Amino acid sequence: xQATRRQVLSxxxxxxxxxxAATVLDSGLAGQAAAAPSTGDTGSEPFLIGCGASDMTGAxxxxxxxxxxxxxxxxxxxRQRYFARAFVMVDRSSGSRFLYVLADIACLFDxxxxxxxxxxxxxxxxxxxxxxxxxTASHNHNSCGxxxxxxxxxxxxxxxxxxxxxxxxxxxxxxxxxxxxRLAPGSVSIGRSELHNASxxxxxxxxxxxxxxxKKYFPGAIDPRVTVLKFTQGGTEVGCLSWFATHGTSxxxxxxxxxxxxxxxASYRWEHDEKGWRYLxxxxxxxxxxxxxxxxxxxxNLWVRQFHAGGPTADHTRNAAIIAERQLGAVKxxxxxxxxxxxxxxxxxxxxxxxxxxxxxxxxxxxxxPGITTPTIMGASAAATxxxxxxxxxxxxxxxxxxxxxxxxxxxxxxxxxxxxxxYLSAQAPKVDLLPLGFxxxxxxxxxxxxxxxxxxxxxxxxxxxxxxxxxxxxxIRRLIAADLKVPxxxxxxxxxxxSYCQYVxxxxxxxxxxxEGGETQFGKYELPAFLQNxxxxxxxxxxKRSSLNPALRSPDxxxxxxxxxxxxxxxxxLPGKRFGDVMVQPKxxxxxxxxxxxxFCGGHPNxxxxxxxxxxxxxxxxxxxxxxxxxxxxxxxxxxxxxxxxSSTQSINRVLWALTPTNAMAGTYRVVHHGDWxxxxxxxxxxxxxxxxxxxx
Numbered sequence: 104x105q106a107t108r109r110q111v112l113s114x115x116x117x118x119x120x121x122x123x124a125a126t127v128l129d130s131g132l133a134g135q136a137a138a139a140p141s142t143g144d145t146g147s148e149p150f151l152i153g154c155g156a157s158d159m160t161g162a163x164x165x166x167x168x169x170x171x172x173x174x175x176x177x178x179x180x181x182r183q184r185y186f187a188r189a190f191v192m193v194d195r196s197s198g199s200r201f202l203y204v205l206a207d208i209a210c211l212f213d214x215x216x217x218x219x220x221x222x223x224x225x226x227x228x229x230x231x232x233x234x235x236x237x238x239t240a241s242h243n244h245n246s247c248g249x250x251x252x253x254x255x256x257x258x259x260x261x262x263x264x265x266x267x268x269x270x271x272x273x274x275x276x277x278x279x280x281x282x283x284x285r286l287a288p289g290s291v292s293i294g295r296s297e298l299h300n301a302s303x304x305x306x307x308x309x310x311x312x313x314x315x316x317x318k319k320y321f322p323g324a325i326d327p328r329v330t331v332l333k334f335t336q337g338g339t340e341v342g343c344l345s346w347f348a349t350h351g352t353s354x355x356x357x358x359x360x361x362x363x364x365x366x367x368x369a370s371y372r373w374e375h376d377e378k379g380w381r382y383l384x385x386x387x388x389x390x391x392x393x394x395x396x397x398x399x400x401x402x403x404n405l406w407v408r409q410f411h412a413g414g415p416t417a418d419h420t421r422n423a424a425i426i427a428e429r430q431l432g433a434v435k436x437x438x439x440x441x442x443x444x445x446x447x448x449x450x451x452x453x454x455x456x457x458x459x460x461x462x463x464x465x466x467x468x469x470x471x472x473p474g475i476t477t478p479t480i481m482g483a484s485a486a487a488t489x490x491x492x493x494x495x496x497x498x499x500x501x502x503x504x505x506x507x508x509x510x511x512x513x514x515x516x517x518x519x520x521x522x523x524x525x526x527y528l529s530a531q532a533p534k535v536d537l538l539p540l541g542f543x544x545x546x547x548x549x550x551x552x553x554x555x556x557x558x559x560x561x562x563x564x565x566x567x568x569x570x571x572x573x574x575x576x577x578x579x580i581r582r583l584i585a586a587d588l589k590v591p592x593x594x595x596x597x598x599x600x601x602x603s604y605c606q607y608v609x610x611x612x613x614x615x616x617x618x619x620e621g622g623e624t625q626f627g628k629y630e631l632p633a634f635l636q637n638x639x640x641x642x643x644x645x646x647x648k649r650s651s652l653n654p655a656l657r658s659p660d661x662x663x664x665x666x667x668x669x670x671x672x673x674x675x676x677x678l679p680g681k682r683f684g685d686v687m688v689q690p691k692x693x694x695x696x697x698x699x700x701x702x703x704f705c706g707g708h709p710n711x712x713x714x715x716x717x718x719x720x721x722x723x724x725x726x727x728x729x730x731x732x733x734x735x736x737x738x739x740x741x742x743x744x745x746x747x748x749x750x751s752s753t754q755s756i757n758r759v760l761w762a763l764t765p766t767n768a769m770a771g772t773y774r775v776v777h778h779g780d781w782x783x784x785x786x787x788x789x790x791x792x793x794x795x796x797x798x799x800x801x
Contacts, residue, residue, distance in 0.1 A: 149447030151193035152289030152334045154342035154390040155281025158716045159274020160184040161247035161267025163361050164709045164745040167260025169209040170244025171356040180744040182360035184737045187278040188392040194449045201449045202231045204238040205392040207363035210604035211240040212251035213658050222276045235451045237567050240600040242395050243351030243364035252661040255540050255549040263665035270715050289336035294441030297327040298433035301426050302349035305402040305491040309616035317575045326574040331437040342390040345434040346596050348398035352492035353423035355412045366393035368427035382737040397577025397597040402491050409490040444561035451558040452645050455656040456637045458626050459551040467632035469611050474629035477527035478541025482534040482622030489619040503618050506533040530627040552658045554602045557645050562594050567601035570608045576631050587642035672708050675781040676753040681705040683781045684793030693799040696768035704793040706757035707781030711788050719743045720759045721776040768800050
């Protein structure tokens, strides 16, 4: 009998904990446990490799979504579950290890990062610490909101949401436990390719202000680089970790369904369609992660139009799949051409810096003059939104490119905020200073103390940045680290969205344009020079040449200040004359490819039970007298839509939609099953199942 997903996760957790306890004792290493005693000669498999994945989907209905920070983007259902994917690499010669996690969420907030490390420590001791762990986000704009301890992010989702926070942290920890439990001798290979039709520069005005030497490096004003790590165990392929710069905004701010967007779809296509993974049968044997790099000004909406996001088609759902397929193709090209890493060394370091109070030496600034950073201030051009990725705006009176001088022409002078010292306002110029987030009570509304990280895997270097980095800003970071560590430039990846999140970093030249990215560069014009200055010091510490950064500095704990502004979900009531699970709208008797099956169920609120590692829906086909599941809520062609009928606050209609394509519309007899839960007046949760009439695909 095949093990269930929950059984596999439990076994991985227990086995992983036991393995770690033993190896900590064996290794004698403080803070970084070896997964096995050193054997000296490791042959053709110099690493221990482990790959894992787990569902981390949060609340799918009635709560704010994260990505666009718009109050009206409230979840109405689920297009596709999103996952955490974890990769553990251990150098068998030295015992040093590195854990990389990619979460299919918008941003990796301090709250998620801190709680995840806390739980990993409780489960694995010193095996995975801040120093040897990098947790990143794919930066899709369709995950759950309200999981941050920072008001700048949580208030857009009407406060902190414990249910989604718990789902996301638990999913990450389970993915790590799985990867840890699967550790076995293996090898890592590296491959490269290029992709030129999955991104466009959405702020070309800002990009063009950079020096010719920088622009020459990006002749199409995009970063086409695709880098891949291929993982094998005993000759068996077990995983792929890839990097390519494009935003997770194919579905635009008009979307109301949770989804991992283009990068998550690419993972699904490889793991599910090509490797044969079936979600409810257990975790994937092959884990495919599509990570970000310096994608700050890269959009997948290739038409680059204001508030008419689109490209390569006008259908946003189709666009997400097309951009996913293009990334998948380029990644598989690099994967096929991958060659073993020369060397097996694994080394990492992380330090926190106070970005709100940096003095920047003139050697790091374009004009050679010293500068400062300031506590965070969001500009008017940031509130104007990234128009190329959206179909509407809540602030039509604001525009990208707004500057002090231009604003004053219209009688707007909000850059002279009386409580902010003039030196800070000058350091933020020419930004129109709209929201001084770093000055708001009771504590700054977004992080001011941020982590930077360096990781070296053989010849490959990851630079962990807690911000969204434009391609030229990323190039300058990569050039610096390549020179400091004496590695080829192509071997340095600027990994954005890592270990924390505080908006953007542009070059000082790009900042002058005050496009969206410049307005979101929170610490002022010299934010990038400040990062470069500190990364240089970190590189010196990494190579043992200097120890100058404060290892004791940490971000503050704001968990006690988190209100939830939404009322609790009330007890459920069925529609008149119906029971929970009853079918309100039955499917038609037959369908053909190109049509959509629609079934409405009398349901309970989906947030009564998030069904993580389970499903809200199944499509079943009749085979030899038995009903066999052929689709669920991980399947890209299904959607769960939730709504309150007739303005009711206690009734729910849960609608299942299944889009029929030439590949999934096999002739046969089918039915739709809905799994849900309803809450009674005493707060008790009761499961139910609804089953539709059978229908035929012809």
